[in-house]
Amino acid sequence: MTAPAPTRIEWRLGTVVEVIPETSRTRTVVLDVPGWPGHRAGQHVDVRLTAEDGYQTERSYSIASAPEDRHLSLTVERLDEGEVSPYLTEELRKGDKLEIRGPIGGYFAWDISVGGPLLLIGGGSGIVPLMAMLRHREIALKARDRATRRQIPARLLYSSRRWDDIIYREELARLAENDNTLEVIHTLTREQPEVWNGYRRRIDRKMLNEVGWPAAENPRIFVCGPTPLVESAAATLVELGHQPTLVKTERFGPTGGTG
């Protein structure tokens, strides 16, 4: 049993080439990372910050960019009580260096070779790894024929509080406009624009039934968002007959109620 020593995932020094405001609480940090080994859509990175006295802290962030993109993007939501997210969303600027290591995680990941249909369910900043999948799908399918595209249809059900809280709102609209095999469905749980024909409640069984494919079509399902949303959506999908192994989840934040 003498296997070669596994290669360590090294810390790398990225340079911020751009910061893009997304919503009032979120910002995308675009990094140039020399030697980046590539990633699969859905994976994440560790970020490490170092203070002048040597104090360090680390956090994990999902990758927002497609593997095909030239730069690595992270979209970060500012948490008021956070230690790292306020720095990344308010302090960090073009030209700054950022230590990262990755890619991390091989389970919550998708590429077109996995196939479809692809059902994505996101809440808030849980959209980030799902967006990497949609960006990858768009680029990877561009080179394929229409039949392949039709074999991998995608639907995104995305829950936000308000219209202005929808991350990547314009890009999502543009992606769906140019691709009749992609549907983007929003639900706004707290406040809706005056004219709004979409959902206006939390994701529930009826909504998942209306939006998703029947279980018999074996959609690949990825659910990412706050813990209560993911717990409820994943449990409902299993009730609707989807195989638990086809429902991949990523949760963040505390449990609801007593936990």
Add this chain to the structure above:
Amino acid sequence: MSPVSRGFRGRRPSSDKASRLPPGQYETRDFPVLSAGPTPRSPLDKWDLTLTSVAGKTARWTWDEFQKLPREKITTDIHCVTKWSKFDTQWEGVSIDTLLSEASSRGVVASPYVMAKCDGGYTTNVPLADLVNGKGWIAFIYDGAPLHPEHGGPARLLVPHLYFWKSAKWVRELRLMDQNVPGFWEDAGYHIYGDPWREQRYTGD
């Protein structure tokens, strides 16, 4: 080594807490949930726990039988590979020492490695030495109440000195092995052993 992050001051933990935080960890008071899929639900009348030897001998406990085994109270810090640590968590469970000694009377012979197998298909590998001598339990009470399914109820493995993915939720079987075989996350790039104090997060750390 690492360059200073311009403008980063950080929020340092107090010195007594800092000494309890492994490298790269921060303290949380929440109890975050990390699971790769939907939360499985196991009715207690269908639940059992099995210890299986390499030769295929088994010792099995139903929920009621398991509840009659001597239990211990555990207060411990836990450390998740996603960076959070939680101090002084309180559990009750049956020690692996107890299960092994019960099982040995039923012909289950110990081996150096264990694969924990769970409802939902999750697996994780742990050396037996890290589960015995008061280092591992099957826990079913958290904070004085039955362990919630989101956190691994009805019962989970508790191995608090390793990263918390080793404390497998929804555990149903401990399978003894002669060789160290990677489990679910270990196969997906996470460290084969997972010692937080050596920051063994990922393969090769």
